[in-house]
Amino acid sequence: MFTSxxxxxxxxxxxxxxxxxxxxxxxxxxxSCYYSIYFYDSTRSxxxxxxxxxxxxxxxxxxxxxxxxxxxxxxxxxxxxxxYISRRLSKGALLGGMGNIAxxxxxxxxxxxxxxxxxxxxxxTSPQQPEGDGSGWVVCLLGGTEKGLNLFRLxxxxxxxxxRDSLSPEMENLDVEVRPYLSRWYEESVMHIxxxxxxxxxxxxxxxxxxxxxxxVQVTGxxxxxxxxxxxxxxxxxxLGLVQENPASGTLxxxxxxxxxxxxxxxxxxxxxxITNAVGNRFCEDWNQAFLNAAExxxxxLLRQILENFKLKAIQDMNTLKRFIRQAEMSxxxxxxxxxxxxxxxxxxxxxxxxxxEHRGLPEACGIIRVLEEFLGEQAPPPVIP
Numbered sequence: 001m002f003t004s005x006x007x008x009x010x011x012x013x014x015x016x017x018x019x020x021x022x023x024x025x026x027x028x029x030x031x032s033c034y035y036s037i038y039f040y041d042s043t044r045s046x047x048x049x050x051x052x053x054x055x056x057x058x059x060x061x062x063x064x065x066x067x068x069x070x071x072x073x074x075x076x077x078x079x080x081x082x083x084y085i086s087r088r089l090s091k092g093a094l095l096g097g098m099g100n101i102a103x104x105x106x107x108x109x110x111x112x113x114x115x116x117x118x119x120x121x122x123x124x125t126s127p128q129q130p131e132g133d134g135s136g137w138v139v140c141l142l143g144g145t146e147k148g149l150n151l152f153r154l155x156x157x158x159x160x161x162x163x164r165d166s167l168s169p170e171m172e173n174l175d176v177e178v179r180p181y182l183s184r185w186y187e188e189s190v191m192h193i194x195x196x197x198x199x200x201x202x203x204x205x206x207x208x209x210x211x212x213x214x215x216x217v218q219v220t221g222x223x224x225x226x227x228x229x230x231x232x233x234x235x236x237x238x239x240l241g242l243v244q245e246n247p248a249s250g251t252l253x254x255x256x257x258x259x260x261x262x263x264x265x266x267x268x269x270x271x272x273x274x275i276t277n278a279v280g281n282r283f284c285e286d287w288n289q290a291f292l293n294a295a296e297x298x299x300x301x302l303l304r305q306i307l308e309n310f311k312l313k314a315i316q317d318m319n320t321l322k323r324f325i326r327q328a329e330m331s332x333x334x335x336x337x338x339x340x341x342x343x344x345x346x347x348x349x350x351x352x353x354x355x356x357x358e359h360r361g362l363p364e365a366c367g368i369i370r371v372l373e374e375f376l377g378e379q380a381p382p383p384v385i386p
Contacts, residue, residue, distance in 0.1 A: 221269030
């Protein structure tokens with residue numbers, strides 16, 4: 001009965017590694033990462049002034065200028081990127097505050113084709129300023145592939161926005177703040193999931209379960225970066241906000257267990273870290289090896305894709321349980337199928353926790369859930385008495 005379900009689960013774990021975006025071992029050690037930052041000015045008079053002052057300034061149609069402030073690209077490659085950005089600006093393809101990811105061809109870098117994240121950070125304008133006049137900074141982050149960077153779009157958006165307070169027309173803090181900040185973009189925005197998996201190793205299943213069950217995770221004996229990494233991992237693995245439903249009825253992703261919470265504690269003062277109050281299940285354990293294999297290959301893009309597949313499979317199972325509960329209100333056979341599904345999925349505790357929260361206030365559905373919990377409790381193996 002559940003052959004097709006098992007097949008789809010295996011397909012969820014087996015990310016298509018033949019995809020060129022994820023090929024190659026030790027990708028994190030071989031990947032080249034670059035950045036460029038430009039001053040953008042759409043006022044014609046200032047455009048001429050900047051062009052006269054700087055040789056590394058591009059002006060199109062005399063209505064804006066794009067002036068290089070700093071770049072880690074090879075000198076012969078940067079003008080190609082600047083021309084690409086100028087074309088995007090002339091077409092109105094870069095909107096203020098919104099990141100844009102595409103593939104750029106730079107003949108002077110070893111990779112030639114690179115994923116490129118671009119974001120226009122606009123300066124505040126006054127009410128007296130003519131419409132269409134404005135200035136700001138264009139930040140470009142290059143590395144990996146377009147598909148790979150798209151997996152980290154939210155992280156890249158947040159990282160670039162964190163640069164806003166350090167920017168000024170004079171860029172007097174370029175060496176002290178801006179350049180070091182841009183140089184760390186790949187480590188800070190892409191590698192955090194890899195660092196967490198490398199740290200906890202086979203215990204990653206406990207973090208996955210904590211994320212699905214909305215369990216608080218405490219990190220002790222670690223530096224601030226490790227604490228932030230774990231927090232970001234849990235947030236990335238969580239289903240919060242992914243399903244939009246009627247707030248009055250609750251959502252699967254915002255469900256909170258009625259049971260007293262027990263925090264998962266990761267003590268990083270030992271090597272490997274010691275994990276207390278660890279709770280897992282077969283569903284999360286089945287994903288362990290996929291995470292470990294991707295971490296061993298040092299491939300952060302593959303890791304993120306596996307994480308997204310993990311969340312997708314969890315959502316699919318939640319939706320399947322919802323459908324069975326609706327059917328079970330009218331059919332004993334559907335109730336039987338629901339029991340078999342929960343036994344086979346390996347994630348029954350988390351699914352029922354979310355179902356209890358979502359169906360609160362629906363007596364018939366709550367009755368079905370109580371029957372399912374009692375059945376699964378009876379089917380559980382007896383505890384081992386030492």
